[in-house]
Amino acid sequence: MASRQAGNSYEDGYILVPPSILTSRFLWYTVICLGQLVNSSTMITFKNVSKIYPGQQIALKNINLDIKPGEFVSIVGQSGTGKTTLVKLILAEERPSKGKIVIGGWDITGIKYREIPTLRRQIGVVFQDFKLLPRKTLYENVAFALEVAGESNEKISEIVPQVLKIVGLESKVNRYPTQISGGEQQRVVVARSLAHRPKILVADEPTGNLDSINSRDIIELLKKINDFGTTVVLVTHNREIVNDLRKRVITIEDGVVVSDQKRGKYLL
Amino acid sequence: MLFLSLSRVIRFSAQNFARNIWLSIVTITIVVLTLFSVTTLVFVNAVMEQAIQLVESKVDVSVYFKPTVTAEQIFAVQTNLEALDYVRDVEYVSKSQALEKLRVRYNNSPLILESLKELNDNPLNDTLIVRTHDTSDYQKVIDILNATPQYAVLIENKNFDDNQAVVRRLERIAAEVTGVGWAVTIFFSIIAILVIVNTIRIAIYTHRSEISIMKLVGASNWFVRGPFIGEAIFYALVGTLITLGISYLVTNVSDPFVVNLLGQTDFSLLRYMNQNVVHIFGIEFIGMVFVSVFSTSIALTRYLRV
Incomplete structure (x- = not known):
């Protein structure tokens, strides 16, 4: 069990690694091993979190959440209820107005600006609008996520073909995002999010721009990733998908958690 | 690690430059026009200075002895x-x-x-x-x-009184020409800087979503900024080299006219350029790198807060 670090507010058994801890390769390896041993701690914790935008626009109000490692959680709600704000808080794109957020044991409530890249390199993200780099090939898009983390060229040339094969795009590695379909683009995004073997994968409306067949493919991929032990947070308002999953469902309405069911259904 | 990041930044710069070739061409065209305007003014100033020296060398005081x-x-x-x-x-x-x-x-x-x-x-x-x-x-x-x-x-006569008015007028014209020359150079340089800053701002604006994607997959500010700064240095380098080529071409064509104009002096525009090539284009390159890197950094700042 990892001990608390002086000057940092880590929970017992952190899984994500703040940059201040990455002082040596040995320590980094030790922390990863410790992280993998911990099963009891939570992966994502929101304690009384509120987000109020300028003009007193309340996006989230007193959110309390505990998501365990390896869980598959769907966060549902109608448009404008605060689902995307919740994703932004996990990625430190936004900071909470009140409350505390702990990701993988790392208290990111007051995360320093320069620490944000380190957090994001340990979380996989899938967006509704894909967010692929248009001037890079599919291979380069996936490789980019590893390059920013300083991964070696040898490791990159080993991992990238593997993850592109997992999503079934090994034959299109040299194409640009504009040369493939929406469903294929989303699969590239999943491959990119998998490349650095994240502990958490956050998917914000990943099927929003896809037809039903491609949507099913993406959800199957997410389930497969979850089977490997990755915590998956799926934000969606697709009733069919949520009901088919039969996993934990958290329902948000007007910025408030109105229901949290272990094997839930789409309630709204 | 630093070398690996640096090599990646250089590779991305080259990729961005090549894959966005039309934007690169437009930006380089602006850089070339800017630098060529400044180079032309430097040449005009040099020719004017020679012309003034030529006229000044014709002025003397003749002392006639008894x-x-x-x-x-x-x-x-x-x-x-x-x-x-x-x-x-x-x-x-x-x-x-x-x-x-x-x-x-x-x-x-x-x-x-x-x-x-x-x-x-x-x-x-x-x-x-x-x-x-x-x-x-x-x-x-x-x-x-x-x-x-x-x-x-001993002296019977001096002829300077006849030339005095001409000399005073010449001095005034020389001072005005030099002043106007530099004012025009500075004025054009300011316009050129504004044009370059704006061109780069537009170039960065077109890539704003790309910047946010890079940030969301965990790129540090340095990693995002690096390729754009590299691209800006490419613009300055290629723009300076093209301006150098055009300047040589224009100098070669115009040199006989300049030599003819200044007649009795030993001035050749081509020789002036050869003697000052490092000085003129070195300063222009450094200035352009400074302006483009500075404006790139400023333009990027607002999109890096993701």
Whole structure:
């Protein structure tokens, strides 16, 4: 069990690694091993979190959440209820107005600006609008996520073909995002999010721009990733998908958690 | 690790430059137009300076000595004048040399030549031609000649009074031309900087979503900024090299005209460019790198807060 670090507010058994801890390769390896041993701690914790935008626009109000490692959680709600704000808080794109957020044991409530890249390199993200780099090939898009983390060229040339094969795009590695379909683009995004073997994968409306067949493919991929032990947070308002999953469902309405069911259904 | 990141940043810069070739071409065109305007002004200033020097070199003070004055007395005056630090040179022209010069000058005027033949004695005087480094110093020479009694008794005449008005006018024109030249250069440079800053801002604006994606997959600010700064340095480098090529071409074509215009001087625009190529284009490259890197960094800042 990892001990608390002086000057940092880590929970017992952190899984994500703040940059201040990455002082040596040995320590980094030790922390990863410790992280993998911990099963009891939570992966994502929101304690009384509120987000109020300028003009007193309340996006989230007193959110309390505990998501365990390896869980598959769907966060549902109608448009404008605060689902995307919740994703932004996990990625430190936004900071909470009140409350505390702990990701993988790392208290990111007051995360320093320069620490944000380190957090994001340990979380996989899938967006509704894909967010692929248009001037890079599919291979380069996936490789980019590893390059920013300083991964070696040898490791990159080993991992990238593997993850592109997992999503079934090994034959299109040299194409640009504009040369493939929406469903294929989303699969590239999943491959990119998998490349650095994240502990958490956050998917914000990943099927929003896809037809039903491609949507099913993406959800199957997410389930497969979850089977490997990755915590998956799926934000969606697709009733069919949520009901088919039969996993934990958290329902948000007007910025408030109105229901949290272990094997839930789409309630709204 | 640092080397790996740096090599990636350079690779991304080259990729962005090549894969966004139309934006690169537009930006480089602006850079070339800017640098060529500045280079042209530098050349115009150099030619103007030469033209002014040419006119200034035509101005001198001629001191005509009385016929009774001996050569030794004249040489004494010459030595004293040469000792003045603002005097560039003092040329002694004997009256026979002066007559010969007159004959050569009016070789095509039979009337003057006939008149000279009719004279029994040489009507001209021994002369000292005084040239100073700066046209404003001619008055000092005149003042010394007037204020020194032992000179006054030897001198019959001085012709500077005739040239004084011309020299003053020339000085005023030279100062105005130089001033206007630099004002135009500075004015164009400011416009050029604004154009470059705006072009780069637009280029960065077109990539704003790309920047946010890079940030969302965990790129540090340095990793995002690096390729854009690299691209900006590419723009400056390629733009400077193209401007250098165009400048050589234009200089080659215009050099005969410039040589013809400045006639008696030893000035050649091509030689001026060869002598100052590192200086002119080095400063232009460094200036362009500074402007483009600075504007890239400023333009990026607002999109890096993701």
